[in-house]
Amino acid sequence: xxxxxxxxxxxxxxxxxxxxxxxxxxxxxxxxxxxxxxxxxxxxxxxxxxxxxxxxxxxxxxxxxxxxxxxxxxxxxxxxxxxxxxxxxxxxxxxxxxxxxxxxxxxxxxxxxxxxxxxxxxxxxxxxxxxxxxxxxxxxxxxxxxxxxxxxxxxxxxxxxxxxxxxxxxxxxxxxxxxxxxx
Amino acid sequence: xxxxxxxxxxxxxxxxxxxxxxxxxxxxxxxxxxxxxxxxxxxxxxxxxxxxxxxxxxxxxxxxxxxxxxxxxxxxxxxxxxxxxxxxxxxxxxxxxxxxxxxxxxxxxxxxxxxxxxxxxxxxxxxxxxxxxxxxxxxxxxxxxxxxxxxxxxxxxxxxxxxxxxxxxxxxxxxxxx
Numbered sequence: 316x317x318x319x320x321x322x323x324x325x326x327x328x329x330x331x332x333x334x335x336x337x338x339x340x341x342x343x344x345x346x347x348x349x350x351x352x353x354x355x356x357x358x359x360x361x362x363x364x365x366x367x368x369x370x371x372x373x374x375x376x377x378x379x380x381x382x383x384x385x386x387x388x389x390x391x392x393x394x395x396x397x398x399x400x401x402x403x404x405x406x407x408x409x410x411x412x413x414x415x416x417x418x419x420x421x422x423x424x425x426x427x428x429x430x431x432x433x434x435x436x437x438x439x440x441x442x443x444x445x446x447x448x449x450x451x452x453x454x455x456x457x458x459x460x461x462x463x464x465x466x467x468x469x470x471x472x473x474x475x476x477x478x479x480x481x482x483x484x485x486x487x488x489x490x491x492x493x494x495x496x497x498x
Numbered sequence: 499x500x501x502x503x504x505x506x507x508x509x510x511x512x513x514x515x516x517x518x519x520x521x522x523x524x525x526x527x528x529x530x531x532x533x534x535x536x537x538x539x540x541x542x543x544x545x546x547x548x549x550x551x552x553x554x555x556x557x558x559x560x561x562x563x564x565x566x567x568x569x570x571x572x573x574x575x576x577x578x579x580x581x582x583x584x585x586x587x588x589x590x591x592x593x594x595x596x597x598x599x600x601x602x603x604x605x606x607x608x609x610x611x612x613x614x615x616x617x618x619x620x621x622x623x624x625x626x627x628x629x630x631x632x633x634x635x636x637x638x639x640x641x642x643x644x645x646x647x648x649x650x651x652x653x654x655x656x657x658x659x660x661x662x663x664x665x666x667x668x669x670x671x672x673x674x675x676x
Contacts, residue, residue, distance in 0.1 A: 322575065325575065326572070326575065329568060329571055329572065329575075330568075333564060333565075333568045336564040337561070337564070340557060340560050340561060340564070341557070343560075344553055344556055344557045344560065345553060346553060346554075346557060348514070349550055349553075368572075376568070376569050376572040376573060377569055378562065378565045378566040378568075378569045379527055379531075379565075380569075381565040381568055381569055382523075382527060382530075382558065382561050382562065382565045383523050383524070383527060385561055385565070386523035386526055386527065386554070386558060386561075387523045389554070389557070390520055390521070390522070390523055390554075393520050393550070394520050397520070429512075431508055432508050432509070432511075432512040435505065435508060435509065435512075436512070447546075448542065448543065448546050451509070451546035451547060452542075452545070452546050452552075453506075454505060454506045454509040454510065455509070455510065455513070455545070455546060455549065455552035456506070456510075456552065456556060457552070457556075461559075464532045465529065465538075465542045465545065466542065467534055467538070484505075488505075
């Protein structure tokens, strides 16, 4: 890059700081469990952004562009990890609640846990679609606002869907002797 | 650690283990921005059933503030650079500025003179044509064949000599002749 050394140093520092934040976010969101290395991602993101700056430094470095660079790097790494022969993929993907089944469960997941999940999945499958979706998104850690956005409804509507869905789910799980799951 | 799993933990563990497709970066960005792609229902259903996709979506949202800050900082750095370059480009020595100004005045003057000459030429050409036309109108050449019908002749009321009432009658038919 034909920029003055001071500017280049500042850019390097900016990218280093950003890379460190990306690494922290990867670790904080537990993305390492999908077979990727946060340090590798950090390095790769810095290289890709630097190359992009070299190509066209007059181009506006929009937020969405930077996010896309990071996401592409993470997704590429996850795909590479998934295709590694050391980690065979489960055969096929089930339909409906079958897709929830832990066929390739980690060592922490016991047979009892798997059976519990089968029953949870069966209860979820009986819920109306919109309530099931709201409950599933809630269990995946999304906030009411996010559930509303994803479902194309207001936060209030999302709250009602979630409340009713959770109420039904609790009642059914209690009947199956799984009420303690909420503790 | 024989802690009983919560419902959320159980669900996430199960959906993490299930094989799910890895989403595209643009899909995640659209969802994180609150946009709704055409097949949003299918995408959201996949996110709900996949810990991987959910984690990536959480990560995408969390990435926004740091990315926005970096975008602004890089923009500010290059914005300053562009500003300096523009300033340098406009700094021209005063002598060259003055020379350029006189050159411009000469160009404008020459242009005005050419326009004036052209205007005069067009004006004089038009006047030549109109003078010729007015001369032609003022002196119409009379056609002598139909001169009898000439208004001026009629106006003068000159009687036709053949049927002139004052001609001397023929003596043959003179009543008093004999």
